[in-house]
Amino acid sequence: MEIIPTTIGSYPRPDWFKEYLKRVEGLQKEGMNEIEKGEYKKALAEILNEQKNAGIKLLTDGQLVWQNMLCHLCTRIKGFEMSGLIRYFDNNTYYLMPRATTKLERRGDIIAEEFRLAHEIQPEIKAVISCFTLVELSKDEFYKNKKEFIMDMAKIMNQEVRKLVENGAEYIQIDEPSLLYAGKEDLEITREAIEVIHRGVEAKFFLATYFRDAEAIFPEILDFPVDVLGLDFVEGYEKNLELLREYRVTKEIQAGIVDGRNTKIEGRDDIKERINAILGIIDSDVLYVSPNTGLEFLPYQKASEKLRTMCDSVI
Amino acid sequence: MTRRLLPTTVVGSYPKPKWLNHLIGEYAKGKISDEIMEQAYQDSIKAVVKEHELAGVDILWDGEMRREEMTSYFAEHIDGFEIYGDVRVWGNNYYKKPAIVSRVGYRDELTIPEYSSLRTITTNEIKVPITGAYTIVDWSFNEFYPRKEDAVYALAEVINEDLRGLVKAGAGYIQIDDPAIPTHPDEIEIAKNSLEIATKGINAYLGIHICYGDYSKIYPEVLEFPVDQLDFELANKNFKDIEIFKEYEFTKDIGFGCLDVHTRRIESVEEIKTNIRKAFQLVEPEKIYVDPDCGLKLLPQGIAFEKLRNMCQAARELREELV
Numbered sequence: 001m002e003i004i005p006t007t008i009g010s011y012p013r014p015d016w017f018k019e020y021l022k023r024v025e026g027l028q029k030e031g032m033n034e035i036e037k038g039e040y041k042k043a044l045a046e047i048l049n050e051q052k053n054a055g056i057k058l059l060t061d062g063q064l065v066w067q068n069m070l071c072h073l074c075t076r077i078k079g080f081e082m083s084g085l086i087r088y089f090d091n092n093t094y095y096l097m098p099r100a101t102t103k104l105e106r107r108g109d110i111i112a113e114e115f116r117l118a119h120e121i122q123p124e125i126k127a128v129i130s131c132f133t134l135v136e137l138s139k140d141e142f143y144k145n146k147k148e149f150i151m152d153m154a155k156i157m158n159q160e161v162r163k164l165v166e167n168g169a170e171y172i173q174i175d176e177p178s179l180l181y182a183g184k185e186d187l188e189i190t191r192e193a194i195e196v197i198h199r200g201v202e203a204k205f206f207l208a209t210y211f212r213d214a215e216a217i218f219p220e221i222l223d224f225p226v227d228v229l230g231l232d233f234v235e236g237y238e239k240n241l242e243l244l245r246e247y248r249v250t251k252e253i254q255a256g257i258v259d260g261r262n263t264k265i266e267g268r269d270d271i272k273e274r275i276n277a278i279l280g281i282i283d284s285d286v287l288y289v290s291p292n293t294g295l296e297f298l299p300y301q302k303a304s305e306k307l308r309t310m311c312d313s314v315i
Numbered sequence: 316m317t318r319r320l321l322p323t324t325v326v327g328s329y330p331k332p333k334w335l336n337h338l339i340g341e342y343a344k345g346k347i348s349d350e351i352m353e354q355a356y357q358d359s360i361k362a363v364v365k366e367h368e369l370a371g372v373d374i375l376w377d378g379e380m381r382r383e384e385m386t387s388y389f390a391e392h393i394d395g396f397e398i399y400g401d402v403r404v405w406g407n408n409y410y411k412k413p414a415i416v417s418r419v420g421y422r423d424e425l426t427i428p429e430y431s432s433l434r435t436i437t438t439n440e441i442k443v444p445i446t447g448a449y450t451i452v453d454w455s456f457n458e459f460y461p462r463k464e465d466a467v468y469a470l471a472e473v474i475n476e477d478l479r480g481l482v483k484a485g486a487g488y489i490q491i492d493d494p495a496i497p498t499h500p501d502e503i504e505i506a507k508n509s510l511e512i513a514t515k516g517i518n519a520y521l522g523i524h525i526c527y528g529d530y531s532k533i534y535p536e537v538l539e540f541p542v543d544q545l546d547f548e549l550a551n552k553n554f555k556d557i558e559i560f561k562e563y564e565f566t567k568d569i570g571f572g573c574l575d576v577h578t579r580r581i582e583s584v585e586e587i588k589t590n591i592r593k594a595f596q597l598v599e600p601e602k603i604y605v606d607p608d609c610g611l612k613l614l615p616q617g618i619a620f621e622k623l624r625n626m627c628q629a630a631r632e633l634r635e636e637l638v
């Protein structure tokens with residue numbers, strides 16, 4: 001059995017980089033036109049180092065220039081305009097709500113360039129995209145048909161994934177927190193969408209869910225064309241264990257076992273207990289362990305402390 | 316309490332003078348003495364109070380010159396909190412998110428020195444805003460208490476202790492800022508209990524300010540809160556929320572937010588009058604307080620002043636029409 005520590009996506013920005021971004025961008029800007037590559041790469045190297053030193057084996061680029069969580073991806077897609085601030089799930093974090101006003105099109109790299117730069121520094125990087133959640137958190141002023149909207153998004157993400165793989169990506173994570181709040185019809189559309197994202201691509205696919213237990217997506221999720229299923233074992237510990245017991249899950253699991261939204265550092269024994277509970281149920285050679293969410297909810301110094309404690313508990 | 320009709324007030328914050336921000340920065344670097352910094356705060360408050368008086372505000376506050384923002388200012392003065400660093404809210408905006416690391420307890424006076432010092436420089440009525448226990452906990456990390464409500468109730472006791480001292484010092488009007496309440500409608504009972512603890516034995520006129528939330532999620536339950544006044548932001552959503560409040564009899568006084576603090580556009584006196592009249596659909600004019608949607612600190616100072624002045628002028632004209 002191999003346990004692989006990984007991260008979910010976001011990482012708090014180093015203090016100097018926060019100040020730098022405020023200086024060049026003001027309060028909020030789209031894209032990274034004004035950001036000098038040198039400054040970005042310096043910040044990127046710093047947070048990759050933090051992850052590496054903590055013991056993370058499969059890293060993420062930290063989404064350092066994302067203006068908000070996930071919906072930032074929409075700012076890079078033609079067809080979206082941004083409107084007012086909206087709360088991101090139950091967090092004290094906000095995003096500019098994207099409005100789809102014309103047909104969506106990929107107008108250039110979404111995250112492929114950020115991935116390339118991270119991959120140059122560290123080879124083991126997981127690229128993070130999303131599809132259904134982006135649609136769910138947006139406002140449709142064009143499609144009038146949710147399935148079309150989702151499928152166009154999937155086509156764009158497929159093009160992006162192809163570019164990512166060209167740039168060296170072997171691991172693709174599709175973040176879908178909204179799926180945990182979705183109905184069965186949306187689940188079926190999302191399954192089709194992920195098939196589209198997957199099409200013609202040779203890579204290991206993760207589907208990440210978080211913020212609550214995964215009751216809403218079982219058992220349908222078992223037929224999704226992904227290799228690894230990410231579950232939140234902080235918010236949905238008991239329920240997710242129950243689901244794993246009830247259904248024979250043949251996919252690998254990415255288990256969110258430490259709380260990415262609380263500065264409280266978990267005890268190693270608690271972490272070990274969680275891991276053992278999961279290992280006792282699943283039937284696979286690999287278990288990915290991670291914080292349940294991205295780490296941007298934490299102050300910088302606490303993010304690495306979380307990761308270190310998690311990784312130390314795995315050994 | 317007898318007041319003139321449609322008294323005008325502020326929610327709390329006002330733009331800090333540029334020189335004050337500069338001095339706060341220098342003070343943080345250790346380049347300025349405590350004494351000079353204290354003098355700077357006092358002088359800036361005098362300037363703000365003068366502006367409020369010139370604008371015609373009836374019930375005023377000190378513009379929150381001493382508060383950096385509404386969670387960490389209190390957390391820094393209460394036992395049990397630690398602040399590790401900044402957390403992002405959106406874009407390039409961050410706040411110092413406190414963590415509760417041990418039992419919370421009353422240490423420093425929170426609002427009393429602010430009130431007492433303001434009392435010496437104005438004869439106007441004063442409203443004292445304080446962030447509610449529910450919101451402080453919701454915007455903090457909880458490392459210590461097993462359940463969120465345990466933290467909320469413990470903190471409500473701390474707030475209660477401060478409010479007792481505040482009333483003893485002479486304050487007659489207290490506003491509890493609790494914008495986090497509508498973000499977790501399933502916890503409204505916890506919020507209500509926390510207010511009951513915080514306001515126990517407090518003999519003053521009490522309001523609660525709740526902004527930028529979905530009011531349909533907390534109305535009519537919020538009518539049961541132990542306060543005299545509910546203060547809402549209405550201009551931001553173009554007064555559409557009145558429809559929500561019309562569904563049940565509005566049994567409290569209303570703090571009627573009628574200036575959009577997120578736009579630099581200066582609402583005209585006529586426009587504000589028309590909008591204040593919309594409050595008459597809910598309650599008698601005797602039960603209406605006129606104020607901006609929220610704190611004014613994000614606006615340029617000149618614009619904040621002109622908005623306030625027009626608001627006060629609108630209230631004055633309506634007052635004359637009513638009597």
Ligand SMILES: [Zn+2]
Nearest residue numbers: 526608609610
């Ligand atoms: Zn407010």
